[in-house]
Amino acid sequence: MTQYLLSVHMVEGQPEPSADEMAQMFKDVDLVNEEIKAAGAWVFAGGLHPATTATTVRVRDGEVVTTDGPFAETKEQLGGFWIIKVDDLDAALAWAAKATRACRAPVEVRPFQDDV
Amino acid sequence: MTACDVAEVGRIFRAEYGRAVASLVRHLGDIDLAEEAIQEAFAVAVQKWPETGLPPSPAGWIITTGRNRAVDWLRREASREHRHNQALLVYPGGDATHADPAQVTVEEVSPVPDDRLRLIFTCCHPALAPTAQVALTLRLLGGLETTEIARAFVVPEATMAQRIVRAKAKIKAARIPYRVPDEAELPDRLPPVLAVLYLVFNEGYAASSGAALVREDLCAEAIRMARVLADLMPDEPEVLGLLALLLLAESRRAARVGADGALVPLADQDRTRWDRQLIEQGQNLVRACLRRNRPGPYQIQAAINAVHADAGTAADTDWRQILALYDQLLAVAPTPVVALNRAVAVAELDGPGPALALVDGLDLPAYYPYHATRADLLRRLGRGSEAVRAYDAAIALTGNESERMFLQRRRDAVDRVPGMGDTSS
Numbered sequence: 001m002t003q004y005l006l007s008v009h010m011v012e013g014q015p016e017p018s019a020d021e022m023a024q025m026f027k028d029v030d031l032v033n034e035e036i037k038a039a040g041a042w043v044f045a046g047g048l049h050p051a052t053t054a055t056t057v058r059v060r061d062g063e064v065v066t067t068d069g070p071f072a073e074t075k076e077q078l079g080g081f082w083i084i085k086v087d088d089l090d091a092a093l094a095w096a097a098k099a100t101r102a103c104r105a106p107v108e109v110r111p112f113q114d115d116v
Numbered sequence: 117m118t119a120c121d122v123a124e125v126g127r128i129f130r131a132e133y134g135r136a137v138a139s140l141v142r143h144l145g146d147i148d149l150a151e152e153a154i155q156e157a158f159a160v161a162v163q164k165w166p167e168t169g170l171p172p173s174p175a176g177w178i179i180t181t182g183r184n185r186a187v188d189w190l191r192r193e194a195s196r197e198h199r200h201n202q203a204l205l206v207y208p209g210g211d212a213t214h215a216d217p218a219q220v221t222v223e224e225v226s227p228v229p230d231d232r233l234r235l236i237f238t239c240c241h242p243a244l245a246p247t248a249q250v251a252l253t254l255r256l257l258g259g260l261e262t263t264e265i266a267r268a269f270v271v272p273e274a275t276m277a278q279r280i281v282r283a284k285a286k287i288k289a290a291r292i293p294y295r296v297p298d299e300a301e302l303p304d305r306l307p308p309v310l311a312v313l314y315l316v317f318n319e320g321y322a323a324s325s326g327a328a329l330v331r332e333d334l335c336a337e338a339i340r341m342a343r344v345l346a347d348l349m350p351d352e353p354e355v356l357g358l359l360a361l362l363l364l365a366e367s368r369r370a371a372r373v374g375a376d377g378a379l380v381p382l383a384d385q386d387r388t389r390w391d392r393q394l395i396e397q398g399q400n401l402v403r404a405c406l407r408r409n410r411p412g413p414y415q416i417q418a419a420i421n422a423v424h425a426d427a428g429t430a431a432d433t434d435w436r437q438i439l440a441l442y443d444q445l446l447a448v449a450p451t452p453v454v455a456l457n458r459a460v461a462v463a464e465l466d467g468p469g470p471a472l473a474l475v476d477g478l479d480l481p482a483y484y485p486y487h488a489t490r491a492d493l494l495r496r497l498g499r500g501s502e503a504v505r506a507y508d509a510a511i512a513l514t515g516n517e518s519e520r521m522f523l524q525r526r527r528d529a530v531d532r533v534p535g536m537g538d539t540s541s
Contacts, residue, residue, distance in 0.1 A: 002290075002291045089243055089291050089292045089293065090292075
């Protein structure tokens with residue numbers, strides 16, 4: 001079994017979907033979550049607040065510096081993620097296909113370094 | 117034992133490398149290790165076979181020798197536990213003893229006929245970039261050296277090497293599975309495999325540039341792999357269609373280039389130089405496809421080529437049937453390139469005027485055949501200065517010397533006709 005990160009990439013500054021669309025999206029994501037759990041592939045998942053709530057911490061000249069905002073200054077930001085545990089990439093891609101439909105945003109699939 | 121020289125070992129290497137690597141990948145679960153072991157086995161064969169003669173099953177000998185090597189390497193590293201487990205995997209019973217390579221048949225050591233099929237589906241996995249799919253397929257199934265692949269695609273060797281290393285690393289890290297997709301997945305998974313083989317063939321057939329020898333190798337390699345695929349997936353009509361298409365295109369190779377190296381268009385080719393044997397194989401496959409009645413783009417293109425192959429002279433060509441096939445092709449693959457080729461058939465039936473109207477409605481500014489086709493239609497309509505400009509656009513876009521020579525000659529001929537060329541333009 002391999003663990004994969006399924007990260008959801010949101011483009012910031014896009015027009016907000018309507019309340020109805022949002023509700024449907026949450027419902028669809030919940031369904032996918034239930035399905036992943038039922039299949040025994042669930043490790044962890046979560047949605048994130050917008051990148052405007054992010055704080056970046058790094059070492060500069062030996063000192064820890066804390067700055068407001070996300071690390072990457074791009075419009076595309078991490079909006080949420082799943083961590084799943086499946087046999088191979090095909091299985092991970094099949095979940096990603098369901099995930100991207102449910103959350104209406106591109107999903108990137110990356111393997112974790114250590115097998116479990 | 118049969119006599120054997122180094123050239124014979126080379127021939128066997130080309131023919132059996134893919135099967136041997138595929139078999140070991142299944143046992144070892146590691147592409148690099150499988151390749152290393154098979155290369156080592158061939159290195160031993162080059163030493164041994166010229167003295168001892170060919171073993172009864174050269175492929176069986178190579179796979180067994182490679183496997184024995186891999187067992188040795190893994191044992192030496194067996195202090196690391198997972199490596200030890202891998203060593204046991206080689207012989208699923210857990211008894212990692214050496215088999216005698218002279219005593220086995222390929223069926224005994226490689227009982228799963230699908231190994232090469234697994235490997236080609238792994239190489240052409242949609243999670244890999246198309247350029248990586250092509251490189252990996254040629255490397256792992258064709259046994260081509262990285263230098264050869266780099267030369268064929270006119271890419272620096274370091275770039276090609278990095279492409280292959282990265283793709284292999286992704287297969288390993290992301291766990292791209294080593295299996296044949298099931299029936300439900302095939303509609304998504306088979307097209308990239310066919311596209312890779314078609315691309316390899318085309319790069320050899322109408323190379324955008326590169327050395328001639330390497331190019332012919334690519335055609336032969338694509339046909340060899342398409343034959344393997346057709347053997348392993350005899351119920352997939354598009355697989356047979358692709359093989360038929362490649363064979364029919366290959367049948368015209370000798371007639372495609374004149375003594376001076378310039379491209380000879382289909383209408384002007386010496387049809388006695390077409391390879392009748394390849395045509396017969398291709399046409400038999402096309403007929404077999406028709407009986408299944410599950411048409412697809414490769415089958416239809418093969419059928420178009422089969423109609424051309426039927427015509428004893430260019431004038432005998434059944435353009436009506438060809439146009440009907442292009443209509444069918446356009447319905448399943450509605451691309452501007454197909455529409456352009458269809459317009460060529462329209463020109464034969466309805467004249468260059470209606471064909472030009474169709475071509476002018478297409479948006480293919482960077483595709484040299486678009487300009488070459490326009491140039492030819494304008495030439496036939498007597499619109500010389502426009503034809504010259506279109507030939508110039510086509511010449512500027514092709515990197516292939518044979519095509520460039522042909523276009524230049526046509527352009528100069530138009531330019532010389534009084535009242536046709538407009539040299540001031």
